[in-house]
Amino acid sequence: MNKTDPAIHHSPLGDYQARKSVHPKRIDGPFRRFKWLIMLVTLGIYYGTPWLRWDRGPYAPDQAVLVDVANRRFYMFDIEIWPHEFYFVAGLLIMAGIGLFLVTSAVGRAWCGYSCPQTVWTDLFQHVDRFVDGDRNARMRLEAAPWTWGKVTRRLAKWAIYLVIAFWTGGAWIMYFADAPTMVRDFWAGEAAPVAYITVAVLTAATFILGGFMREQVCIYMCPWPRIQSALMDEHSLQVTYKDWRGEKRGSVKKAAKDPAAYGDCVDCNMCVAVCPTGWDIRKGPDISCITCGLCIDACDRVMKDVDRPRGLIDYITLDDAEAEAKGAPTRPAWRALLRPRTIVYFIVWSGLGLGLLFLLGTRQHTEITAAPDRNPAYTVMRDGSVRNNFTVKLRNMEARPRDMLVSLEGLEGGSMWSDEISADDAARQLEFAVDADATETLRIYVIAPRGTATQDFAFTVEAQDEQRETDSVDARFETPSGGS
């Protein structure tokens, strides 16, 4: 070892740091109520959505939201996405990404503070802690207490509740991938697919460990999003800020009463730390630990009210405004922080994408034809000198009812076609096929043209034989030995 550098691998804090348990204190206030609301809505959506029914007629499932992997269909209420329309899903994901940019640049880590699943489930598990073991002080005492039978029983009871929630969470996930009532029955009858049990096991374990035990460690050490957010925020983004210019020097009400000039508004009650779900002290400034949930604002406002001082010693404020306020300069109204070029550009891109997707969704055809030519051989010369080209033609019926479809040749004078289902003797320029509901019909189409036909472009057209008469066409090329245009 190099003598001059003995401590190079050692931190004064130790090589490894054990997790310090966080026991957030119960608090009530506008932000806490907002968190309750968000939790109710997000968990409600997550657990409830698979059970919503949606009538699509006899040929399609009646589950409102369904990712039907086996049949490669994605259903969302009135929308049905086919695999070749996956750009809709890609578009939604891009919208989600830009939406996060928009939210972060405007209101900082609001995602982390309110709607991130890690936050919501951690919050839920912390309420379980409170329900089983009592509030902050009781929980701290219990943690420090020796492992008596009473403590073991309590812990086992708590972990059992964790496990039920975790299992329910993992179980809800698979409901999105199959008909929910059928899935529940199959699952308990032991007849569901192995992947269903594996998924439930993995998600149950993940929820149990990440929500029950890892909690804020996920945000601080594992999650990439706080790091990305650092790059997305600027001096106009709202963040939870302790107004040190107003709060310092900290001191009790008694001390401040004796010497008002020497003390700020902070009474050093430590409530902001006690309620923090990640155990951070906001008075040290913003940190990766601060998910900006606003619970410390609720706590501080309450204390300020009790000691008869104005609220907002800890508050959502932009860095710009914080600096202005510290200097006694006027601050700008909050809407100015929201309405600025950056957020407006994000919003325009985001809503433009959304409108574009909606437009595509509203105008898309439900009848499609594609044609892939055989490349080897490109053509076959028949005994009478006529030339045959083979195509693999696909007819897509994206309606939830069976339809007849009329396929026609457009161009290619003298040409005719037949398919595997039809004899070559019955070759014609128009063929009708029955296509199942919500299905793709794959056809082998043999196109034949008389001797001497030149290589040329033509097209297959399809017309649905129903009231709407939707049509589609696809360009194709007829190859011959004689070459041509």
Added chain:
Amino acid sequence: MANEIPQVGKRVDDATGTETVGHEWDGIEELNTPLPRWWLWTFYATCVWALGYVILYPAIPLLDKGTEGALGWTSRGQLTEELAAEAAARAPVMEAVATTPLERLQEDAGLMQQAVAGGAAAFRVHCVQCHGANAAGSEGYPNLTDDEWLWGGDLAAIEYTLTNGIRHPGATQTRTSLMPAFGRDGILSGEQVNSVTNYVLSLTGEGSATAAGAELFANNCAVCHGADGGGLRQFGTPSLNDAVWLYGDSREAIRRQIFEPRHGVMPAWEERLDPATIRMLAAYVHSLGGGEDFVEAVELAAAEPNEQD
């Protein structure tokens, strides 16, 4: 323990209040932050996992082979199992294909589809070497996608040809015929070969024939190729009045074939493939666009044994 180490010359970062490790690269310093303890346990857990893996599965390479692992698993063994499972899954289809009478095969659309798919797979292994990918053929190797069939183009005829081969040495039932080398063996003079060539070309409307050419054809060729040059399947003779030419349609190519003909050979596949696979290959070849209906086939099958005797 960590506190005992003297902290000499370590800068404390102002913004975080954390000590740096003392390294500095172009002004970038590293904070000396401890790792979370659970990370350490995660690391130990992966070590335990790796240890179990090394014991259970093949892992350490030795001189001639690696350690075998307690489970005895090998990728080759897994492949064998998977192939066996596939074969078992296919067995009912193979059985059905082999036992369904050929005349009935086309009536069962599902079975026919499976037969065609199985035939396509077998074709890629056994047939593409000569007939080319997708059976397009090439000079001397018949194109199987057209409607010209030397030995018949219905399912039964194709299956027979596949089973017994063409001019396959040693196979008693093989399809066979031989065209004399009219030029090389001096049966016809060079001038006469040219006349016959002109006559053959005229059958498809190319150039003009002489009366001498027509007479030579009638005397020497018509017995096998038919009076109109339409070919006779009993002998596997190609039709000379259509647009399909196995050895080329140029004057030179036709003359060369009359002067000293070449003859194609195909193995009798019954020596290598099971009847179900041969039947699936027949179904595939039949499906390529030129397959003929069965009605003729029955007649031909009835006629065939006599010719083979």
